[in-house]
Amino acid sequence: MIARSWRATATTAGAERYDLHFRTAVLPELRAVPGFLTAYLMRRARGATVDLHVLTLWESMAAVTAFAGGPPDTAVVEDAARAALLTFDERVRHYDTVAA
Template identity: 35%
Template structure:
C-alpha cells in the first residue's frame, strides 16, 4: 500500500471554507480514481494560519499515477486553491505503508 501526503496552508479567514472544499469537491478526484483505498483530511489551526493535510492510501504506485500522472511527486492543485493557499508546495510525499490494525 502507498500513502500519499499533501500539505497546504491558508489564512485563518479561509480555514472553514477551505475545509468544506476539501471535504467535498477538493477530494472528488481522489474518490473517483480506481485504486484509491482511503482519504483523510487533517486540519490544524495555529495563531496565524491553518495547516491542511490530505492523507490518501492507494493500492499501488500505478494507482497513484492514475490520479497524479507520471510526475506523481508533483502536487496537484485546483482553480479553487488560487487566492486561498498561502503557497503552492511543489512536492508531495509517498510512503510504503503497512496496516497492522487487525493483526
C-alpha cells in the same frame, strides 16, 4: 498500500474554504479514481494561520500515477484550492505503508 502526503497553510477563513472545497470537489473526484482507498484532511491552528495536511491512501503507485500523472510526486492543486491557501507543497511525498 501507498500513503500520499501533502501540506499547505492558510488563514482561518482560507482553511474553511479549503475544507469545503475538499469535501465537495476533491473527495468526490478521488472516489472515482480506481485504486483510491481513503483520504484524511487534518488541520492545526497556529495563531493567525492553519496548517493543513492531506493524507491519501492508494492501492499502488500505479494508481497514484493514474491520478497524478507524471511525475507522480507533483502535487495536484486545483485553482479553487490555490485561491484558499497561503502556501502549499508543489511536491508530495509517498510512503510505503508497512503496518496498520
